[in-house]
Amino acid sequence: MNKKKIVFLVSGGGGTLKFIFFAIEKLQLPIQIVGIIADRVTNLEKFANKNNIYYNQVAYKRSEPKELQNELNQLKPDVIITNIHKIIDSDTLNMFPSKFINLHYSLLPSFAGFIGMETVEKAKEQNVGFIGGTCHEVNEIVDAGKIIHQGCFAVDWNNDKEIIDTVFKTSCLAILGGICTKIEIKKEGTERVIINDKEIIFSPRLPVSNLDFEENFWVKLKKEHDTI
Template sequence: MPNQSRLKIAVLVSGSGSNLQVMIDAMQNGSLPIEIVGVISNREDAYAVVRAKTAGIHVSVLSHTTSGKRMSIATFEKHALEQLNTWQPDLVVLAGFMRVLSAEFIHAVPCPMINLHPSLLPDYKGLDTHHRVLRAGEAYHGCSVHLVVPELDAGQVLTQAWLAICSDETAESLALRVQKLEHQLVPFTLELIIKGVLNLATIQAGQTEGFVPLPYRLWLD
């Protein structure tokens, strides 16, 4: 990947797509040598779809079948895999994608796949991370980018961005602060991949001897 002129990325989304917009902006302003070859959404009402179409990016919405029924995860994965095999990306990014993918799909995807998660993994896997962190009285919170494996939020953590939790923090204010971290962590991670600092094939194979210990960390407020 580092030897290619542009890193080809496919993005899976479910929601507003603010992190997709960060990637679109980096692609359009030339701050990162990336090409977003396509976006797959499992929701037709996701604002991320609007962002992608506005940027002229190919979009595949896989939310309902032709009969109007909500698409099962198996049907979604079948069509998503066909689309990914057509696009042939170098990297798949899950950016606010809210469905759990099967092991069969994860193993069949033709390139590495990374996910952005709103906690300091391995702590607080799953949903509702901001409320859970506050209830536990944690001093720090943040977000992580990790490799996708069949076990939920359990893949090798590549990068993290940290912040100190304020005494008057609410889940809503914390979510906004973490989102700002995400908007910095995503391009930071992509840059490390492009430069070969993070060699995903090597990391997936567990061949990390001699590497700087993962994850790479950003301390931000």
């Protein structure tokens, strides 16, 4: 079977990228990460070299998209995960229609426009009862693209521990579900998993079982993230 090709656009430490890399290995999915494109200096070049993944840094601006476009044209990805801290220009989006997806640490459309775990602080300020993560298509409006996959869990702000860790893990699984949905990987899975003793509910179903992501998987991921 020909593997589907995905590319990550990154600005930071690549936690989601590393999760997807190990998830592909764990689940034996027909997916290959063929490129990591950074818009600034990151620590991911070592990770890329270690795992034989193409890596490059480009000077991307919405007004100067050609370098990024050339990289993507060479890599020919089926899915592009954009984690860079910039809005992608319309010409680039139109060159790769419906291929750009993004991860947001909230249940969109709630807390659209906030970056990273700022969403958790806003959710706490408003005392929301459910939080989670969303994988969505990318368009020119920030966090407004079609929702592909979501995971959520009930939260008690006064008593729950490890909320940020649970949001991160829930979001990782949501983007895994989003990638598999986009490239039509169909595998018997589940609507619910347990993370940090929390029942996480996903829609649509995830291509995993409750045994696929036990604690040792996350320990391995954290160790890789801390050492690269």
